[in-house]
Amino acid sequence: MNLSQKSSHKKIYAIIAIVIVVVASLGGFYYYQLSQVPKTKSVAVYSYVSDFPDLDPSSAFEDEQVILANTYEALVYFDPSMTQPLQPWLATSWNNSADGLTWTFHLRSGVTFHDGTPFNAQAVKFTIDRTKALGLGGAYIWDPVKSVNVVDDSTVQILLSYPAPVPQMASSQYAAWIISPSIPANASDWFNAGHDAGTGPYMIQSYQKGFQVTLQQYPGYWKGWSGPHFDNVIFRVDRDPSVRLQAVQSGDADMTLDIPVDLLTNIQSNTNVVVIDSKAYRNLVGSINTVKAPTDNVLVRQAISYAFPYKDVIDSVWQGHARQSTGPVPTGMVGHFDDLPQYSLDLTKAQDLLTQAGYPNGGLSLTLTYTSGDQMEKSVAELYKAQLAKLNIDLNIQEMTTHAKYALARGDPQQAQNIILFYWWPTYITAYDFLFNLFHSEKKHIFNFSYYNSTQYDNMIDQASQLEGTNPTQALQMYKQAQLMLIQDAAALFIFDQDTTIIYNAKVHNLTDNPAYIETIFFYDCWEEAPS
């Protein structure tokens, strides 16, 4: 080596040294700064599983209610923990005419929208009219409505073409958020740019589409701000469950949910977090194709219902955070009946039924579709495949995107799957939501993936729905009969009713889950200890 090479080596070492020093000092500066900041504000960070594609409260239909329930309010609040779950919210009271076709709502006074305009009957009319006109998302809940009349500022009348449970509809987590009439025309873009027009306790401060929404307090909120409350709420999109869990455990986020139970095994030892489980109104349904061979044979459907590994799914996959379903209406929801019959894993019975059906040696081939990205569904599908293999039934499990899965099921039933796995939860709380959407006969396939077609069933639930508002007891009995039909016909695999498991920072207080508003946390009601 000559001199020039030696000095070039020295230069390289010097450069490396300088780089290290610069990086280290930057890092040091950064951490110092972070430690200096006094926590003057109380901020809740909710690490959530998906983004919010449509912030328009009339058409939002995915997970936006998580935000909208904090920035908007509805007329009625559904609280299943109360004997009378229909509670006043923006409406203080309501009554109906004898024929059930006219509903009168008395509205709360002293409420303003975030832009200062007053909340009144005109706003209610505007909301329902606009939502119906847009016809997107959950707008169908207002189908029974013929017209909305403004009686005076604090009284509004809703007139129906046929009887329907209007207070339940008005408490819905979709399509029932009351909007200020002062929004611009074609407001969809305006909403999706990050604006809101509600009466709720919080309003949107900033919106980074696709990954974060920040809320701030609305000072003029009618309930007032005395007592401890969060100053800000941040909804952060973290699709990866491992990331969400890490965030809460490390304090980077304050609450999260939708974590695969396998990741929660050691959570109890962490005293910084609290885990609460509550029954969700959500279940996993495996609709069975009732018109395509061989599942068009009720004996075959019953046989495969006896071949499902319920216990393994509940115990191993869910580790107790779910219950085997009893019919299509989830546990805890009005319309659920524990005394309805359940299938269980019984391969002998399954074998008998198969023999009766004419397949003593099995030899059947079935397809099952499930949602891609869903670890729980995947586990369920694989476990089921293994059980059916014991009966010499080949279950071909196909992972599909939600969109593709539904597209296949909505096509020709003869080309579609034999079994489709999907989750269901109600728009507003009524058994009719499950019974109608999943099993009522349809001319064009929407969600009745069983292609179940029974006039007797249809009539039963339609009549029950019309009775719900005025004679709930009788309606419930009819819903029970309808569910019995479905179970005996094995129209679907009623797999599990899941829990909502919320993991949150132990410093947060009064955080509860209301299953009627799925995965929603009402931030106004909870608060955080000040750091000591």
Added chain:
Amino acid sequence: MPTGLTRYIARRLVLALFVLLAVVTFTFIVARVVPSDPAELYVGPKATAEQRDRARIELGLDKPLYVQYFNYLTGLISGNWGISLRAKSSVLSDILIYLPATLEIIILANIIAVMVGIPLGVYSAVKKNSMLDQLGRLTAISGVSIPSFWFALLLQLLFFGKLHILPLEGRLSTYVELYYPLKTITGFYLVDSLLTLNFVAFVDGFWHLILPAVVLATYPIGLITRMTRSMMIEVLRENYIRFARANGITERIIIFKYALKNAIVPTLTVLGLSFAYSITGAVLVEIVFGWPGLGTYTLNAIIEGDYPAILGVTIFGTLFYIVINLCLDIFQSFLDPRVRLT
């Protein structure tokens, strides 16, 4: 202008346009062949049949295919790339919102790749069969063989899970977003934070960029190291190099003035390839690091069956690819006249 250059550029431009048109047509046809109902995604799964029919008309799906195609083409040119079915916002504006995040990692990754790959390749060639050479060859092979998504997971496990010195995901930590909120001007967080003198956000953003950029850099490092090394070895064997050595010119000058210059051109080709690869590699990296960029946007679009978004991203990605390659070709032809004859 040097001989033949104008004609070469013109030829390449025409070719590029033709290719772009073919690509647009191809993706348009594919998007229509996909057996799903776009109107249904638009109105939501629980909509009635009437609502869906209405949406179908609104989206122009009732018109014959060639009319839709023509509308689509004219729309593309005028900046209307369609409305995302899921988000109901303009596809082009969405792409431009998500783009800077992806570009930030791609640019940083390629800078790292060049800064690591070229010196490593050069010294590996110069000190052939030494320890350094073995390191160089190992890097070259590993770089192109390692599955990026797996490597990303390992780095997460090591630097976040075990050592706790690097963040798990995202572009900025919540703390910083809260107390040192970053005003976005360009969308490039490193640039914006410097422009607004928000140094905490700069460091935080840089900290978050490290792992994704390093992971994305592995394949280009492999390519560049390998290419630089083999080019250098070849050039160093050339007669004029031996002649220069015999005349007493120092090794350093030989390496940097003569050999490297000749190695640059093919290295540029590789760089172009790697830059182009970065677009697709970014998809995988963004998944693991929860990076809100174009890769995530594309993946979601595909999962949701959001065909205007899929079309938009494909065309954008292809455009990007074509432009980069075109620039590289022209630059190459400028440096190396022989290329103009192809």
Added chain:
Amino acid sequence: MCGIAILVFFVLVAVFAPWLAPYPAEGAGVPNPPNKFLPPSFAHPFGTDYLGRDVLSRVILGSRISLVVAVAVIALAIIIGTPLGAIAGYFGGRVDDVIMRVTDVFLSFPSLLLAIILLATLGPGLTNAMISLSLTWWPWYTRIMRAQTVSLRERTYVEASKVIGVSDFWILIRHILPNAITPILVQGTMDMSSAILAEAALSFIGLGAQAPSPEWGLMVSTGRIYILNYWWFPTFPGLAIFAIAVAFNLFGDGLREILDPKTRRLVEA
């Protein structure tokens, strides 16, 4: 050298997989729920997965898929691309233009994106993934073959054959193809590594192999969310992908050095 050794190892593992795997049923996909997420131990050197299946067995059985993918994708790409390149290079003119423009179009797509779009049309699955990948890969071989053909058609023995009256088809088969095959083979071997990585990437995204297949990319994908809690589940399959990719690359490198250093320029340009 090294590359061949590792490759041979993998081929042997793949061929004898059902006998080598300690729990072959689990390897194929039969669940064993009580054994969920066991850490690596003597009984389960690579631990168990989310359904209690032995990861080592799954990785061993997955080697068959990876090798089949590598060979099938590249073979199909070569079968499609080489004749096209030969025809383009030999006949030149219009035919050449058309074929080369078509390859240009395919080459302008970012390859993963093209594969994803094709899969969106065909539907996910291992076979469709392999077909999609072949469809993104053939243009490279067309280019190589064309370049080779162009340089070879000027050779005297080709001219002589033409004068004698040998048919074009015969010339292509007997004279051009055998001489041009070397760079194709070299490139093909190197590409097998990329094919495996690409297929693993597609499975990682969810568009490739489906559960309960023991495909390595699928295992890394499923295991991704468990990296911090049950690290063994995504780590070992990923390691296998890395190893086999390195093996193919080393093998290809060695092949290139042996066969023809001069063609390197042609291949990498």
